[in-house]
Amino acid sequence: MQFDSFSDFIAMGGYGFYVWLSFGTCALILLGILLSSLNDTKRILASVKQQADREQRIKQAKQEQKS
Amino acid sequence: MLRKHSYLQLFTAVCKKDLQLAFRQRAEIVNPLLFFLIVITLFPLAIGPEPGLLARMAPGIIWVAALLSTMLGLDKIFRDDFHDGSLEQLIASSYPLPLTVLAKVCAHWVITGLPLVLMTPLFALLLNLDSQSLVATVFTLLLGTPLLSFIGAIGAGLTVGLQKGGILMSLLVLPLYIPVLIFATSAIDTSSMSLDYSGQLAILGAMLVVAVMSAPIAISSALKVSVS
């Protein structure tokens, strides 16, 4: 371990602000793209389900018209 | 089926529709910003990365880029509504047309002008503008971009019916932008010499008030001409 105490680790030899800023934004962007992709999956599956329900509604309306 | 006439309802309805449309097609918000960023990057590549030189030219660069990127976003205000017929419905509604036009231009400013103002610190970073002139740039853009939208909307209204209206519109509108450009850049210059630049801001504000009052009337008559 290069640093003797945790507070030194945070201070990072005086450059703490820059190091943690870059690691922070990097983590933020990586998480952002990951979560947005997973969210897209949910959204697409939901829209497929919605399309299925819509076709169901149209089929029902047709049956009612016939009867 | 009674009709209640509240101008506020019309104003919010038109703004809400335009904002909804803009957020549905994100490109409409992102493209002018990207254009602005690329134009800003071209200048250092053209004149060299020397920080001092860039800082001195930054106000001019930012404002010319702002002018061009508003121009880019202008023809979209009425084009879709003109081509799908909603513009006719807006004219044939019992509400006065200038009010509808005012709502449309405000929505357009929120879509193109506001993000520009919010992104200025990033552009200042690229041109290493000092903090004083950054504040001045934000103020001048805050007053200037709605002014650009209002004046530009007149050009857009006039050329919406024409096929190749884009270039023609910029020829009509750019001369009208010159006073705005002069006062805005001079405000930023005086601020970089840490002098008081409230005089220029006052003039910009006055121009904005005049534009808000008179432009919608000019725009609605321009639209009536384009629709006929």
Added chain:
Amino acid sequence: MWKWLHPYAKADRAYQLCNTLLPYFAVITVVCMVVGWVWGLAYAPADYQQKDSYRIIFIHVPSAILSMGAYSSMAIAAIVALVWQLRNAELAVIAIAPVGACATAIALITGAAWGKPMWGAWWVWDARLTSELILLFLYLGVLSLYHAFEDKKAAGRAASILAIVGVINLPIIHFSVEWWNTLHQGASITKFNTEAIDPSMFWPLMVNIVAFAAFVGTVTLIRLKNEILQREKHRPWVRQLIKRG
């Protein structure tokens, strides 16, 4: 000639392939990312000149390498899509683009954060940072072109063409920016070079590069699955997928 490639032309087979590969990529990413970051941040020795601010190298260099890597793999997918008319390759182009753009953004931000203590300014028109910025514009160009089309098939093809044109221009841009930088060498900017890396810093860097590459792979696979689902929305096999939950 590419016989083994043909079964994956069918969408659901490609979907299965992504599903099987995904867990492996995810595991590699998590392991390498944790090891790389802890090693780079806590255990790697400080640089004698820049002391601890050089630790940013452990994410700046991998993201810069990955931004280039992602663009070239995107271009390769585009070439495969256009030459062999493989529709799934077009989907890959669109899957990689946003991830590459994020890698470039990270490279830019970390480059600026690393440059600040060294040169006192957040943004310096240094050759590598400038070409990284232009690469970001290329990515955003491909993305906004793709989203400008209503019909997604034409969008995929147009984006692939732009990706190929972009990859051809990359070396030219890089070379001209380098030349532009030396041309204005008079300006008081030192070249942004990293000295020969001794082993104690080399290995954590390698681990981080692998971690980043695995991350880009994982997210691309997820996005590729999304694109396939989006494109095959009306197919029955997608409907079963919903029922199975």
Added chain:
Amino acid sequence: MQLAGPNGAGKTSLLRIIAGFASPDEGDIFWRENSITKSYDEFARELLFIGHKTGVNAQLTALENVRFWLQIQGYNNEQDLYPLLANIGLVGLEDVPVRTLSAGQQRRVALLRLWLNDAKLWILDEPFTALDKSGVAFLQDRFTSHLENGGAILLTTHQDLTTHFNDLQTVTLEYRH
């Protein structure tokens, strides 16, 4: 009142002049004894105009389009539109962007306004285009009910309406060189 005449005889331009979109070279249009150019807002309050262009935005859904139209005409737009959309034959397509609908369906979304307004004068430019049998019949019932409660319709169409409307007046326009 039906405006008849061959293609290009100027039917549409006459309609647009009456609706106030274009200004006549000479003469003027009067509504309730005052010229529409001076008091256009009062005239517009009692006018419903549906032209060739449907006035429906392609990116929005049918529901959003109709709600927006209600707002700009001053009606309350919270009313439930699903039954109306259903009996005009758009069931299941209420929340789909209009660009995915066929031309006939888009025209039905535009024509939905006929059931949602209290305007006295209707100016309709070829309302029956792209409509199938059921659509035409549906529209004609709406016309009769509008005429019964004192409304006026000025339209252009190539359909033969005399069988359905007995007190129909027809004005035919010819070319004037």
